[in-house]
Amino acid sequence: EAGVTQSPTHLIKTRGQQATLRCSPISGHTSVYWYQQALGLGLQFLLWYDEGEERNRGNFPPRFSGRQFPNYSSELNVNALELEDSALYLCASSLGASGGYNEQFFGPGTRLTVL
Amino acid sequence: AQTVTQSQPEMSVQEAETVTLSCTYDTSENNYYLFWYKQPPSRQMILVIRQEAYKQQNATENRFSVNFQKAAKSFSLKISDSQLGDTAMYFCAFTTMEYGNKLVFGAGTILRVKS
Numbered sequence A: 001e002a003g004v005t006q007s008p009t010h011l012i013k014t015r016g017q018q019a020t021l022r023c024s025p026i027s028g029h030t031s032v033y034w035y036q037q038a039l040g041l042g043l044q045f046l047l048w049y050d051e052g053e054e055r056n057r058g059n060f061p062p063r064f065s066g067r068q069f070p071n072y073s074s075e076l077n078v079n080a081l082e083l084e085d086s087a088l089y090l091c092a093s094s095l096g097a098s099g100g101y102n103e104q105f106f107g108p109g110t111r112l113t114v115l
Numbered sequence B: 001a002q003t004v005t006q007s008q009p010e011m012s013v014q015e016a017e018t019v020t021l022s023c024t025y026d027t028s029e030n031n032y033y034l035f036w037y038k039q040p041p042s043r044q045m046i047l048v049i050r051q052e053a054y055k056q057q058n059a060t061e062n063r064f065s066v067n068f069q070k071a072a073k074s075f076s077l078k079i080s081d082s083q084l085g086d087t088a089m090y091f092c093a094f095t096t097m098e099y100g101n102k103l104v105f106g107a108g109t110i111l112r113v114k115s
Helices: none
Strands: A005-007 A010-013 A019-024 A031-038 A042-050 A055-056 A063-067 A076-077 A087-094 A110-114 B001-004 B010-014 B019-021 B022-024 B032-039 B046-052 B063-067 B074-079 B088-098 B109-114
Touching: A005 A087, A010 A019, A019 A087, A019 A110, A031 A076, A042 A063, A042 A110, A076 A087, A110 B001, B010 B019, B019 B109, B022 B074, B022 B109, B032 B063, B032 B074, B046 B063, B046 B074
Parallel strands: A010 A110, B010 B109
Antiparallel strands: A005 A019, A019 A076, A031 A042, A031 A087, A042 A055, A063 A076, A087 A110, B001 B022, B019 B074, B032 B046, B032 B088, B063 B074, B088 B109
16 A cells, blocks of 8 residues: 655755645545654644645744645645745645544655755 | 653664663643654654553553653653664654644654664
């Protein structure tokens, strides 16, 4: 069974541009989570989508946004890129939100570099 | 606010020996989940072990075990018979149902296993 996949592996952008990161969850998983792993800041929760709806959002500015598609894949968009947005962006998926905690399985990440 | 603290930025251990990684957390919730994740140089986050707060028995997974002290809000990871493949960054993480499934991570501990 395929795990969580993310694309692209690496992304290089310049300040002010927009970046789009993609994530495909494990088959059967309806929840997708996004985390930012920036140097010196550790892993920070960004967004959680379940059944197409945004369920929770971390302490990030509105230029970080995303969506979840009917096939449960997800897209993270970062507008007006700043140098400090350079980070590894990790996507995770799990079974649906109801019925207690479900284990999150992580993808390999997208390395975003902002020049 | 819920916080997770890992006080050991780096640790080293000889192959076949035992090492313990420390983690403390702060929460006012009574029902929560604790995790140890491993992130090797490949960047793939892998769940090592999980502990439900309502379970008094410490979780064990092969060479990995935890010492869960609920009153002290402590959750340490013991790795027995350390192997070179255990070399990785280890993250302690926490979540509650009230947190909407988002994981709160500690800063991480780099573990180096030496031959």
